[in-house]
């Protein structure tokens with residue numbers, strides 16, 4: 733079980749301070765949301781931010797590309813220091829190629845599905861990925877309510893990897909993860925939990941991380 737705070741909810745003027753607090757507070761990964769204003773109706777971060785984060789933290793950088801034609805930018809994010817690069821199944825007709833490209837950079841490849849996309853759509857790419865991210869909200873904004881209907885997709889995916897032991901991906905969930913929802917996602921089979929507004933919305937990030945980890949360990 734790993735917790736991946738999303739820096740989308742951080743204080744951007746004090747990003748280094750916030751990243752240090754997350755690391756000291758027990759975060760396992762740092763989740764970086766990239767948004768292009770096209771695939772999702774919002775803009776956030778680019779490879780320069782990943783490059784700036786790389787020397788200031790030992791935490792693995794979990795980069796979530798919410799952008800059209802992500803294959804054109806994979807080289808940049810790999811060179812910037814991403815440890816995982818995740819691309820949306822819905823974002824490109826060349827999903828297989830995009831995942832191959834990520835692996836060629838010796839970066840962990842991940843595929844992401846929106847709430848409306850079924851798990852079965854992923855069948856042909858599951859052998860290529862180290863991580864599958866199930867969006868538990870519509871992508872684009874922090875602070876949205878968790879969609880309970882996504883839990884059966886987590887459970888279905890967990891069943892697939894238990895049935896076929898050649899598949900070795902982790903299951904990540906992202907959106908609306910808080911002290912009311914994290915246990916449901918864990919019970920359904922998720923291994924990695926992205927949380928933004930819950931972690932940054934409390935008294936201290938360390939306290940919020942401890943609360944969430946206490947619920948899944």
Ligand SMILES: O=C(CO)[C@H](O)[C@H](O)COP(=O)(O)O
Pocket residue numbers: 738740741763765796869870871872873874875876906907908909926927928929930
């Ligand atoms: O991918 C995202 C938005 O598209 C964010 O990572 C996600 O929404 C996390 O924020 P919160 O925990 O506030 O829901």
